[in-house]
Amino acid sequence: MRRSEYEMPRADAIALLARAPAVTVATVDPQGLPHLRVLHPVLVDDALCFHGAVRGERAGMLGWPAVASVDEVVAGAPSYFFDPVRACPATTFYVSVQVRGVIQAVTDPGRKAAALEALMRRFQPEGGYATIRADDPAYVGPIAGVAIQELPLTDVIGKAKLAQNRRPADVVHLLERLWERGAAGDPAAIERIAAANPGAPRPAFLRGPEGVTLHPALAPADLDAAVALVADTYWNEGVDPTVIRRAHLGAGAWVGARDRHGALIASARAVGDGAKHGWIYDVAVAPAHRGRGVGAALVGLLLEHPLLRQTLQVHLQTRDAHGFYRRFGFVELDPGTTRPRMVRRRPTTR
Template sequence: MRRKEFSIEEQQEIELFLAEMTFGFLGTLSEDGWPHITPLNFVYHEGDIYFHGSKIGDKMKQMKHDTRVTFSVAKEFALIPSYFTDPTYACPATAFFKSVLLKGTAHLVDDPSLKARVFTAFMQKLQPEGGYEPFNLEDPGYLRQINGVAMVRIQVESMSAKFKFGQNASESKRDQIVAGLSERQALYDEETIEMMKKYCPHHR
């Protein structure tokens, strides 16, 4: 069960995170009952998850066998060492992160116009600088490539999120963590401090 102080229920917050991230993990169930995880690029478009790939392979067989799937996305912001708050014991060591878990059903997308719109969304996300001709179904080259790959839509049925940034820590512990992050200055430490201020209502 997810601790309630870490739960993020605001849909807009979750959707902004999904729009930011480019990589997630698809969960399927094989015919022999073993769960299977596939890492892949995705786009969150008009309320659903889309991905594309080969028309054959394990994940396609598994989704044909059972359309129920999960999809998870996570971003680790900072490892919080124990000595930020405790000079002796290892127990306070933790990590601050954002994560989203979705459950839904997988459906093949056959409509070329929808595939073109989703591929456009993919390119806007993964290659925002441009450098390519827009998708055009009247272009035989594009039409051949669009028809040659499988696109899957995960129709989202439930969504939950956990954004952990010290919400359960005392004010003094959060101050110590902020001081440690400020001194360390690792890649996402400044952003982590901003997230702590945002999600810890008594820490500004």
């Protein structure tokens, strides 16, 4: 790769291949003619595996040199983020992976069964079928009748173009513009670009109290820590942790705070229509970090999240933190009840 700062660690490249819904594969036939196909492979034992008919177009690819490619757009950045007049700075931040090699046939029934089972789990995760095993009489015939091909992951090149070539001040500027724009995917893009540029200072909206960073888009990798923060609260009494996990994954906004070692010390989420109503849930700061401004910084970030920032009414319900929320303009709707609802109203524009 020409620019080494864009090189992606192999583990990240493999993870991108594993989550890609489809892979584009280019091959060249013995006559030198190029062929391009979109395939739906799975990763099995360090190879990209895909299936096809024993006779058919794909069967002919065996032994051909191939390049498989996947990419994800992280954020499109318009020119006016960087220059008020000239169109030149418009750019795209993205991650991509290419795998080069030669397409080979998988012939061992056990490996074919493993590839087919991996395909089923990937594309029919709800189950509803008998596990594919090479020694299951019901599958012996079908396994023999289907072709499995693989592209070994020996030559893998991953590229992450996430502003690593920019000056620290320009990275800060980019993160601020993305937050200001607040398009779908921008909070997650902020996380990825900030993580790719650890040397750049964090903009003010991503800084909490001393030693604490704020995060506008938590990810599935944060689920265990977030559930640990809220599972024992009074409002989650009797709620199964798997339901709490799904609630976090289904939230339109899920923000957090981390200590200087990267551990999640606070989490909050919101759902809403982005216009009239939003609801805040599962706000919690780890006990050891309470009382030093983490909760206030986190709720401030959540209220400024694109999901809530224009919302006319933001609602929540709490048993005892009313004073904490009043500071943000929330008022009690039904004082005197055990868990009063609170609402924060924005003035309508007409």
